[in-house]
Amino acid sequence: MGQQGEGAPCEKPKRSFPWGMEELLASKEIWLCASCFTCVDRCPRDVDFTYISLALRNLAAREGYIPEASRVVASTIMEVGLAYKIPASRLRAREKEGLPPLPSVDAEQVKALLEAAGLGEVLAKASSRRG
Numbered sequence: 261m262g263q264q265g266e267g268a269p270c271e272k273p274k275r276s277f278p279w280g281m282e283e284l285l286a287s288k289e290i291w292l293c294a295s296c297f298t299c300v301d302r303c304p305r306d307v308d309f310t311y312i313s314l315a316l317r318n319l320a321a322r323e324g325y326i327p328e329a330s331r332v333v334a335s336t337i338m339e340v341g342l343a344y345k346i347p348a349s350r351l352r353a354r355e356k357e358g359l360p361p362l363p364s365v366d367a368e369q370v371k372a373l374l375e376a377a378g379l380g381e382v383l384a385k386a387s388s389r390r391g
């Protein structure tokens with residue numbers, strides 16, 4: 261059953277929620293959930309909105325609706341296997357300072373796994389939506 265507590269991250273925008281399916285999947289609001297489970301703890305009807313939110317994002321992504329920041333991070337992971345492409349200048353500076361090499365990532369393997377999971381297709385659709 262629900263319990264009182266601090267406000268949830270999703271409560272901050274105080275915007276009305278769109279209800280048409282296309283509008284819902286295109287909305288930024290479905291990406292605000294931080295998966296904190298506060299609503300699950302508080303809901304008097306035992307609605308598990310955390311997983312509803314995840315399902316909506318999956319549907320939205322399949323339709324090409326992904327926030328720009330998430331799209332950029334996903335594209336970088338596809339390219340280099342990490343969420344951030346470490347600049348060559350930084351790697352050279354580390355070497356010059358005598359720091360040990362950073363852990364290596366098999367970017368091709370990461371890319372193959374993500375392609376198999378359909379991320380390449382999702383990102384292509386998201387890019388085409390951007391025009």
Ligand code: SF4
Nearest residue numbers: 268270293294297299
């Ligand atoms: S889990 Fe629930 S309370 Fe937490 S951010 Fe997501 S929708 Fe809001």
